[in-house]
Amino acid sequence: MMHSFVEVVMVSLTGPTFIVCSMRCWVRRSVGRRRVRVRADLMSGRRKGATAVVSVNSPGEGGSSMATKGKGSTTVTEHEATQVTHANGTGRTPVVFVHGLWLLPSSWDRWAELFEQNGYTALTPGWPDDPETVEEANAKPDVFAGKSVGEVADHFEEVIRGLSRKPAVIGHSFGGLLTQILAGRGLSEVSVAIDPAPFRGVLPLPISALKSASPVLHNPANLHRAIPLTYEQFRFGFANAVSEDEAKELYAKFAVPASGEPLFQAASANLNPWTEAKVKTKNPQRGPLLIISGEKDNTVPWSIANASYKRQRRNEGITEIVEMPNRGHALVIDSGWREVADTALQFVQKFA
Numbered sequence: 001m002m003h004s005f006v007e008v009v010m011v012s013l014t015g016p017t018f019i020v021c022s023m024r025c026w027v028r029r030s031v032g033r034r035r036v037r038v039r040a041d042l043m044s045g046r047r048k049g050a051t052a053v054v055s056v057n058s059p060g061e062g063g064s065s066m067a068t069k070g071k072g073s074t075t076v077t078e079h080e081a082t083q084v085t086h087a088n089g090t091g092r093t094p095v096v097f098v099h100g101l102w103l104l105p106s107s108w109d110r111w112a113e114l115f116e117q118n119g120y121t122a123l124t125p126g127w128p129d130d131p132e133t134v135e136e137a138n139a140k141p142d143v144f145a146g147k148s149v150g151e152v153a154d155h156f157e158e159v160i161r162g163l164s165r166k167p168a169v170i171g172h173s174f175g176g177l178l179t180q181i182l183a184g185r186g187l188s189e190v191s192v193a194i195d196p197a198p199f200r201g202v203l204p205l206p207i208s209a210l211k212s213a214s215p216v217l218h219n220p221a222n223l224h225r226a227i228p229l230t231y232e233q234f235r236f237g238f239a240n241a242v243s244e245d246e247a248k249e250l251y252a253k254f255a256v257p258a259s260g261e262p263l264f265q266a267a268s269a270n271l272n273p274w275t276e277a278k279v280k281t282k283n284p285q286r287g288p289l290l291i292i293s294g295e296k297d298n299t300v301p302w303s304i305a306n307a308s309y310k311r312q313r314r315n316e317g318i319t320e321i322v323e324m325p326n327r328g329h330a331l332v333i334d335s336g337w338r339e340v341a342d343t344a345l346q347f348v349q350k351f352a
Helices: 078-090 105-117 134-139 149-161 174-184 207-217 220-224 231-237 244-254 261-267 302-312 337-351
Strands: 002-014 017-029 033-042 050-057 094-098 121-123 168-172 190-194 289-294 319-324
Touching: 078 121, 094 105, 094 149, 094 174, 105 121, 105 337, 149 174, 149 261, 168 174, 168 337, 174 190, 174 261, 174 289, 190 337, 207 231, 207 261, 220 261, 231 244, 289 302, 289 337, 302 319, 319 337
Parallel strands: 094 121, 094 168, 168 190, 190 289, 289 319
Antiparallel strands: 002 017, 017 033, 033 050
């Protein structure tokens, strides 16, 4: 067993003021699991000596937790298995859509129809335990809690490995991060990451991104909770580039609670060498990659998307980035979704 110390600095935005937390983390490294003891000295003037104990999954390559499963166990739902079987039967190139936090697979319905019309077969898997409808999700929010980046990436890998052909993979927000993790594992023919959440090595941390994440990161107890957004939080983080009426419509139609854990993982990725929010950017089997950035995105501003692009362009494969003018984080679900979808479709058609 090994022991080590990690000095952690976390910054969150609460109202008009910053809260800066300096954490000295005692890490006891053991086989299979890691337990991390954190002593936080809050430099904002709060009471010192707060302690917390959290469990961290053992890392795998490219962000995988790769937990040992019982014989015959699977995270693939019956609906997802049916989509895989259908895709294999069509003989067409599959396209796997990966949603992010605060959305469901149904957010991709129009995209799936467009790609089907253009000769592909579309799959819209969920994260583990995703409800089928927004109404069900808001009635039972706790089902979202405790879903980590590695767990979700492994789930999508299991879906993809059931396909008879390598798919194109398209993801938004944390789905964009997952898309890059899957590409780094060599699982996709071509990938499109739209306003992707940052991974280890992506350094910019704009204030708007901190504010967008503050509904989760302001309280460490949210690590294992499912967190909904208020309309005002959704308006800032997702729907800032559309009208008030459209923002309210999008919130009612699409917004659901989300697991807090991925945001904590992304926030600490550059401080945690064992993070699951890690992408194998140099894998020669990654395939072509397009990153799409919304010009007015508060949650994943251009500086984050461009830093992801700069990390990815080290790959020997084709790597491109495009900025969509006057678009916010809701660009895959708002009234201008078709322009973004056509951009993604044109890139996919070049390679798959």
